[in-house]
Amino acid sequence: MLQIHRAGDRFQSDHGWLRSSFSFSFADYYDPNNMQFGPMRVLNDDWIAPSKGFGMHPHQEMEIVTVVLNGLLEHKDSIGNTAQTTWGGIQRMSAGTGLFHSEYNRSEEESLELLQMWFLPAVTGLKPSYETTAFDTDALKEGLTLIVSGDETKQQAGRVASIHQDMSIYLSEPQKGSSHVYTAEQGRRTLLFVLEGTIDVNGDTTLFRRDSARIADEQELVLTASENSRVMLIDLP
Known part of the structure; x- marks a missing residue:
C-alpha cells in the first residue's frame, strides 16, 4: 500500500517570522485521521526569518529530530546543552521526563529552513538527553x-x-x-x-x-x- 500526500495539500501556517507546512496534525491543525504514521507524530517543514526563533518551551516523552536544510540553527536547553547545526548535521533530543529548550536562527541576514520530526519513544520515563552528529x-x-x-x-x-x-x-x-x-x-x-x-x-x-x-x-x-x-x-x- 502506498498513500501519496502532495506538498500543496499540507496545512500551511504563516506567522510572518515563521512559515510552516504540517504533514501531521499539529498546533492549530487537527485531523483525527492524520495523527501519526506508526510512531511518527510530527513532520514540520519550517522557514524561520533571520534573528527569529522559539523561546524556551517544554517538551516531554518525545524523540525530536531536526534536519537543517539551509542556514544556522542554535539550540539551548535546560540540561546545559548549547549547539549550532547546519546542513550536514543532525540534532536529536530525547525529551523523556521533561526539559525546556529554545531554537533560534542566529543569522542576522540568512533565513533558516529545517525539518522537525517527532517520534513516540519505545519506552517512557527516559532521562532527557541531546546530541548533534554530522554526516x-x-x-x-x-x-x-x-x-x-x-x-x-x-x-x-x-x-x-x-x-x-x-x-x-x-x-x-x-x-x-x-x-x-x-x-x-x-x-x-x-x-x-x-x-x-x-x-x-x-x-x-x-x-x-x-x-x-x-x-x-x-x-x-x-x-x-x-x-x-x-x-x-x-x-x-
Missing part, C-alpha cells in the same frame, strides 16, 4: 546514507544519531537517471519525503518536491531520479 554530504550521491538509528550496532559516534525507537532515517541525493534501492523488512512501514527534485517510485508513482508517501507492505523500493534530487526515507515499525 558525509558527499556520500548522499552514492546511495541511502543512514543518519539516525535506534539500532546500537548501527550507531556511529558523531556520524549516526541514536534514537529511543525501533527506526532509521536515511538521506540520499540520486542524480538524474540514477536509482537507489531500499529493501524493507516484512511488516515495516516506510515514509518517503522528497526534499528536492522528482522521484519515481517502483516505476509507477511520481513524487515531486515536498511530496511524501506513506508505504506499508512494500518490501523493495526503487527510487529513480528524473532530475538531480534529494530524498529522505524513514523506516518505521
